[in-house]
Amino acid sequence: MDELNALPYLDSVVRETLRVHAPIPESIHMAMQHDIIPLQTPYIDKLGNTQSHIRLKKGQTIIIPIGTVNTDKTIWGKDAGEFNPERWQHVPEGSHSIPGVWGNMFTFLGGPKACIGYRFSLVEMKALIFTLVRAFEFELAVPASNITKKTTILQRPTLKDFSDEVDKNELPLLVRLVSS
Numbered sequence: 001m002d003e004l005n006a007l008p009y010l011d012s013v014v015r016e017t018l019r020v021h022a023p024i025p026e027s028i029h030m031a032m033q034h035d036i037i038p039l040q041t042p043y044i045d046k047l048g049n050t051q052s053h054i055r056l057k058k059g060q061t062i063i064i065p066i067g068t069v070n071t072d073k074t075i076w077g078k079d080a081g082e083f084n085p086e087r088w089q090h091v092p093e094g095s096h097s098i099p100g101v102w103g104n105m106f107t108f109l110g111g112p113k114a115c116i117g118y119r120f121s122l123v124e125m126k127a128l129i130f131t132l133v134r135a136f137e138f139e140l141a142v143p144a145s146n147i148t149k150k151t152t153i154l155q156r157p158t159l160k161d162f163s164d165e166v167d168k169n170e171l172p173l174l175v176r177l178v179s180s
């Protein structure tokens with residue numbers, strides 16, 4: 001595990017994958033009591049009044065936009081939606097204020113309801129990538145434009161079906177042994 005964590009580019013690839021393709025892109029929670037949430041940046045409401053807080057009522061549901069926070073252009077820059085592992089060589093200042101439990105992002109959420117399995121997931125991902133990319137070459141078996149994302153609770157790669165059938169959770173790949 002220490003050896004895997006000592007590989008900086010593998011770390012950047014895992015971070016960038018979990019930032020751009022957060023497996024849970026949205027979570028819904030419920031306020032257990034009335035609350036007032038202070039805002040970093042005030043906003044103008046529909047009546048034209050400036051608001052510096054959000055008032056929550058007990059029982060109100062709150063959508064936590066994990067994927068949107070992870071790809072916010074005001075934090076990550078114009079190319080926020082693009083996969084670019086090199087960006088982790090210079091982590092943007094604004095990302096330090098994201099209250100996530102790991103990695104300057106919201107993928108594993110934060111606070112008392114944060115994911116308890118995130119360390120396990122990171123080691124698992126690194127071990128799998130480390131093993132697979134040294135043994136095999138991967139190539140998409142269909143044009144990239146035929147692949148989209150579909151979210152139920154989990155977000156998955158999905159193969160567009162152009163024959164009016166339901167799209168399928170698939171990512172067809174050609175896999176070859178790495179030639180030595």
Ligand code: HEM
Pocket residue numbers: 022023024027028107108109112113114115116117118120121
């Ligand atoms: C890439 C993989 C994973 C991602 C992206 C992920 C993400 C999350 C997120 C966003 C939450 C918060 C859900 C919410 O309350 O809105 C969560 C909760 C949780 N996760 Fe994960 N998770 C991952 C893997 C795992 C693994 C491997 C385990 C167990 C070994 C695990 C165990 C849990 C548990 C028990 C909770 C509930 C914590 C609580 O409510 O107190 N997760 N996860």
